[in-house]
Amino acid sequence: MIGIVVVSHSRALADAAVGLAAEMVAEDKRPVIAVAAGLDATTFGTDAMAVAEALGTADSPDGVLVLLDLGSAVLSAEMALEFVDPSVAEHVRLTSAPLVEGLVAAVVTASTGASLDAVAAEAARGLVGKQDHLGDAAPVAAEAVAASDHSVEVVVGNEHGLHARPAARLVGLVNGFDAVVSLTDLDTGKGPVDAGSLSMVATLNAQQGHRLRVGASGPQAAEVLAAVEELAADNFGDVVAPPLTGGSGLDVAIGPAVLVDASVDLGGYVAGDNEGARLDDAVRVAGDELRALVDGGGIFEAHLALLNDRALLAEVRAAIAGGTSAPVAWKQTYDGLAATFESLDDPYQQERAQDVRAVRDRVLRLLAGVTDDTSAHGILVVPELDAATAATVDATEVAGIAVRAAGTTGHGVIVARSRGIPLVTGIGDVAVRAGTVVAFDARTGVFDTAPDEAAVRATIAERLGERERAIADAALPATTRDGRTVDVLVNVGVVQDAVEVRGADGSGLVRTEVLFGDRRTAPSADEQAEVFLDIARALGNKPITIRTWDIGGDKPLPFLPQEREPNPFLGERGLRVFRRRPELLRDQLAAIRRTAAETPVHVMFPMVTTADEVDWALHELGPRDNLEVGIMVEVPAAALRVATLAKDLDFVSIGTNDLTQYTTAADRTNAAVAPLADGLDPAVLQLIDHVVRTAGVRVAVCGDLASDPQAAVLLAALGVTELSAVGPQVPLVKARLRQADLSQVDTAAALAARDAAQVRGLL
Secondary structure, eight states: OOEEEEEESOHHHHHHHHHHHHTTSOGGGOOOEEEEESSSSSSOOOOHHHHHHHHHHHOOTTOEEEEEOSTHHHHHHHHHHHHSOHHHHTTEEEEOSOHHHHHHHHHHHHTTTOOHHHHHHHHHTTTHHHHHHHTOOOOOOOOOOOOOSEEEEEEOOOTTOSOHHHHHHHHHHHTTSSSEEEEEETTTOOOOEETTOHHHHHHHOOOTTOEEEEEEESTTHHHHHHHHHHHHHTGGGOOOOOOOOOOOOOSEEEEEEEEOOSSOOOTTOOOOSOHHHHHHHHHHHHHHHHHTTGGGOHHHHHHHHHHTOHHHHHHHHHHHHTTOOHHHHHHHHHHHHHHHHHTSSOHHHHHHHHHHHHHHHHHHHHHHTOOOGGGSSSEEEESSOOHHHHHHSOTTTOOEEEESSOOSOSHHHHHHHHTTOOEEEOOTTOOOOTTSEEEEETTTTEEESSOOHHHHHHHHHHHHHHHHHHHHTTTSOEEOTTSOEEEEEEEESSHHHHHHOSSOSSEEEEEHHHHTTTOSSOOOHHHHHHHHHHHHHHTTTOOEEEEOOOOBTTBOBTTBOOOOOSOGGGSSOGGGGGGSOHHHHHHHHHHHHHHHTTSOEEEEESSOOSHHHHHHHHHHHOOOTTOEEEEEEOSHHHHHTHHHHTTTOSEEEEOHHHHHHHHHTOOTTOTTTGGGOOTTOHHHHHHHHHHHHHSOSEEEEOSGGGGSHHHHHHHHHHTOOEEEEOGGGHHHHHHHHHHOOGGGOOHHHHHTOSSHHHHHHHO
16 A cells, blocks of 8 residues: 655644545555655644655555645655655655545545555546536546446435535445446436546535446456445445434433543643644544534534634644653643633624533543442432433433533433423532532422432332323323313424424424534525425424524524624524515425425414514515414513414414523523523513414413423413424323313413513412
């Protein structure tokens, strides 16, 4: 196998490029890659002697390919050839291939045992895929592809299409057989192209769902086609995030305390002379862990971006080069970034400090060899709950999670609740010793460090019985004792939410910004319609309510970057954004129409404040045909003038999370004020009551309050006729409503209560 040398003015750039290329092939198949970059870890420049040393490291009888960035890198490489033994220099090839794209192509091709000529040719074509995609390639003669004796048809199942990693796996596979393999994209007509060339495969730009004809000829044609079919069935080796295993769904828990401290104990760490390599290994493993979670949402893509931030990595490596140990260098750098986020005026940006700390601690645990205690059986006691922890904790093992920080609507809390994990927030600085038995009851908000174990276990048994009965009766309608029927639906952020729910009367909220939140490009109308239909089918074609793109504030979309705002929660959010980007909304409305032609669909527009916004949205929608149309009521202004806003609508849906934060002037993602953002605040209830009494149309609630069985009864007593909850809570909400006599609920007392605590006492 040939060796590869990377010559660059920047050590950080070279290391990052090598790290990217190394991700494309398995470790045991990678060629030797040596780096000669920078005069030191932080000083730009090239050194001919360093290049000569790298040539010696990468030397192979099969040859050495040298990739360079610019200027003196070329001169230094040429001079280095005069320093090395002539027997080495004679099989070294300098290439003008692009550094990053050429290196990726070279590593993949070299991993198959290809010759120096073949690897150099493939590296030189490194830009072809990007040029073809962007349409700025210079005209070139098409390469002839031999006619195929045999062929099969496969489908690209990867969410992001046949991108770099799966394409690299395909190329590596076919080059291991004595056969000539070609690819043709049957959906675009592109091809055939050489399947053994990464650059040629890239030019296909095959997307998810595209059908590929794989042709082969040669002695092992049949064998390679069978292997490609198997690889395609395995999603071309792409890691698919495992479904999030559900928990008990209870609101009470007991078990030994498992302290998950924000700080990782580095006391036992012993620095060595390989700190840079230790860091690289930890970052690589952390990256593997995060990539396995990326399909769970954009949150984890953000974590992956923080992990691989080149500027941060350069700062860490510079500190290591100065004698600082890897853990200390990593911690200092990421602590500094977290502090920077926390100092910003923008509440959403302040909240990103939690993401920085999550990435910091993931790598520190790997460096320190600390076992992640989130798999332990017991009650996790955490300072704050980040989404990654909530998504990865083994819900079948952990008894529950107790969060010191207050707040019920942060990312991590929402993820944990959607998985049915017992959870309590806002336990504060109460002293907890690791291993001692603790308990909590989220209905009362009590966290007990010396619980009566028999009493708690009796409560657990009672509520397990409640849950089992609720699940058994989940298909029954939620008809109260006084004869009122309330539809109980499910909030959907991924298709799996619709698959796993029991007893839902449909979906009262399909979060489109979550469904497609990890996309770097906007999904087409066809792609959106396909996912919407998958959700409808999973729910037995019961009505689904699709909320149009709801972005801004704490919900950015990668494919729709927004300018920085002083206060994004009070800026361009929801429908406001699309007054200047109507084409994205029109594509989504087209997808919703296509879905409505096959299954019952309601559409609702988020973050509406004025009648003018409603008129504009209805104009963009056009003829309603089979659609019912509504808006989200999320701001006090909309609640107070709902009669005007709803005059041409079929329904309104109250988003209690946002309505609460805007009513109480408390950012729901800010732990310092999160206790104020309580959906049972009487002021919020008064607004809900006003909407029900004056809207003149059907009123639903799809915020977090609808997932609380006790609050659900109060909402129904106020006149709400639809409640959309997280999946695990749907059977419990329905069961509680069936037990209730709404005529006996003292709504006047709740509306006149002093605060949320008093309302909770009344419930």
